[in-house]
Amino acid sequence: IIRNIDNLAFETGSSLARMVSVSEISVSRFLRKIGYKGIAGLKLELQLEAVNERHLTEETSPSDWQDMYSVVRENEMRAIDRLFQEFGSESWRELVRAVADAEQVFVTGFQALKGTAEDFARRLTLARDNVRFLRANDNMLGEWLSFVGDRQPKPYVLVLIDGIPYAGEGLRIAEIAKKELGIKVVVISDETCEWAPAVADHMLFAPSRSGLFIESTVALVLVLNILVDSVARASPVNSKLRLDRWQILMQRLSIF
Numbered sequence: 034i035i036r037n038i039d040n041l042a043f044e045t046g047s048s049l050a051r052m053v054s055v056s057e058i059s060v061s062r063f064l065r066k067i068g069y070k071g072i073a074g075l076k077l078e079l080q081l082e083a084v085n086e087r088h089l090t091e092e093t094s095p096s097d098w099q100d101m102y103s104v105v106r107e108n109e110m111r112a113i114d115r116l117f118q119e120f121g122s123e124s125w126r127e128l129v130r131a132v133a134d135a136e137q138v139f140v141t142g143f144q145a146l147k148g149t150a151e152d153f154a155r156r157l158t159l160a161r162d163n164v165r166f167l168r169a170n171d172n173m174l175g176e177w178l179s180f181v182g183d184r185q186p187k188p189y190v191l192v193l194i195d196g197i198p199y200a201g202e203g204l205r206i207a208e209i210a211k212k213e214l215g216i217k218v219v220v221i222s223d224e225t226c227e228w229a230p231a232v233a234d235h236m237l238f239a240p241s242r243s244g245l246f247i248e249s250t251v252a253l254v255l256v257l258n259i260l261v262d263s264v265a266r267a268s269p270v271n272s273k274l275r276l277d278r279w280q281i282l283m284q285r286l287s288i289f
Contacts (some may be wrong), residue, residue, distance in 0.1 A: 034049070034075075038079070040111075041075070041076060041079065043111065043112065043115060043224065043240050044072070044224075045072065045224070045238065046060045046061060046064075046071065046072045046227075049072070060072070070227070071227040072227065073224075073225040073226065073227035074227075076224060076225050076242065077225055079242075101244070104244050105243050105244040105245060105249075108240075108242070108243035108244055109243045109249065109251050109252070112239070112240040112243065112251070112252040113251070113252060113255060115240075116237075116239065116252055116255060116256060116259075119237065120259055120263075124235070124237075125237065125263075127235060128219060128235035128236075128237060128260075129260065129263040129264060129267060130267070131190055131217055131219060131234065131235055132157075132190055132192060132219060132260065132264055133161065133263075133264045133267035133268065134188075134267075135163075135188055135189055135190035135217070136163065136187075136188035136189060137163040137164075137165065137188075137189045137190075138157065138161070138163065138164045138165070138189070138190050138191075138192060139165050139166075139167045139176065139189065139190070139191045139192070139210075139216070140153060140154040140157065140164065140165070140166050140167060140191075140192045140194070141166070141167035141168075141169055141191065141192075141193055141194070141206065142193070142194040142195070143169075143195070143202050143203065145196075146194055146195070146196055146250075146253075149194060149250060149253065149254065149257070150166070150194040151166050152257075153192075153194065153257040153260075153261070154166040156257075156258075156261045157260075157261050157264065159261075159265075159272070159275055159276055159279055160261050160262075160264045160265035160272045160275070161264055161265075161268065161271070161272065161275070162275070167191070167206075169202070169206055174206075174209070177209075177210075177214055177216075180214040180215070180216070181213075181214070183214070183215065184212075184213060184214065184215050185215050186215045186217075187214070187215045187216055189216045189217065190216065190217045190218075190219055191206075191207070191210045191216050191217070191218050191219065192219045192221065193206065193207055193218060193219065193220050193221070193222075193233075194221050194222070194253070194257070195220060195221075195222040195223075195226055195229075196222055196223040196225070196226070196241060196248065196250075196253070203220070203222075203226075203228075204228045204232065207220065207228075207229075207232045207233065208232060211232055211233075211234070212232075217234045217235075218232055218233045218234050218235075219233065219234065219235045219236065220232070220233040220235075220236040220237075221236070221237050221239065221253065221256055221257065221260075222236070222238060222239070222253075223238065223239055223240065223241035223242075223248060223252075223253065224238050224239075224240050224241065224242065225241070226238065237256055239252035239253040239255065239256045240252050241253065
C-alpha cells in the first residue's frame with residue numbers, strides 16, 4: 034500500500050489481495066486491525082490528507098497550476114483508460130443486459146450526485162421505455178408501495194449512483210430493493226463504496242480521487258454515458274424509433 038499510494042484509488046480489496054497473493058478476508062482483517070473500516074476508510078483518509086496538503090496550506094500560485102493539473106490529468110486519464118478496459122468485460126455486458134432487459138428501471142442518487150443521477154435517467158429514457166427517477170426522500174419510496182410484502186424476484190432493476198459520503202442512504206435503499214422487494218440492484222459508485230459487493234447484483238466503480246479539491250465525477254459520468262449508449266445498442270431499432278419520436282415532440286414544443 035505504501036509503495037503504491039498514488040494508485041490506491043484504483044484498487045479494491047480484491048485487487049490488493051490478488052497482488053500480494055493473500056485472501057480478500059486477510060486484507061479486510063489487516064485494514065480493520067490498523068483502524069480502518071475497510072479499504073474505503075483508508076481511501077477516504079488519504080483523500081482528505083491530499084486535500085489538506087494541496088489546498089489548505091499555502092495559496093497556489095499561477096505558476097504551480099500547470100504542474101498541479103498535469104497530475105490531475107494523469108489520474109483522470111488513467112481512470113478513463115481502466116474503465117474502457119472494463120467496458121469490454123463480461124461483467125459489464127451482464128450489467129448492460131440487466132438494465133436493457135428489465136421491464137422497468139428505477140434510478141436514484143443522493144445529495145450532490147442527485148443531479149447526475151437525474152440527468153442519467155433522462156438520457157436513459159431516450160434509449161428505452163419505463164425509466165423512473167426515484168426521489169427517495171421526496172416521495173418516501175411511494176413508487177414501491179405495491180411491492181411491499183412481496184419478496185419474489187421481479188423483472189425490475191434499481192440503478193443506484195453513489196459516492197462518498199452518501200453510502201449510508203444508498204445501502205439502506207439497496208437492501209430494501211433487493212432483500213425486501215425482489216428488485217435487482219446495479220451500483221455505480223466511486224472507489225470508496227465498500228458495501229456494494231454484499232448487496233449489488235451488478236456493480237462498477239469509477240475512481241473519483243484524481244487530486245481535485247472535491248472528488249471528481251469525470252469517470253462516473255463517463256460510465257453513465259457509456260451505459261446509455263450500450264442500452265441503446267442492445268435494441269437499436271427501438272432506440273432509434275424513440276429518438277425519432279423525441280425529435281418530433283421537441284419540434285412540436287419549438288424548443289430547438
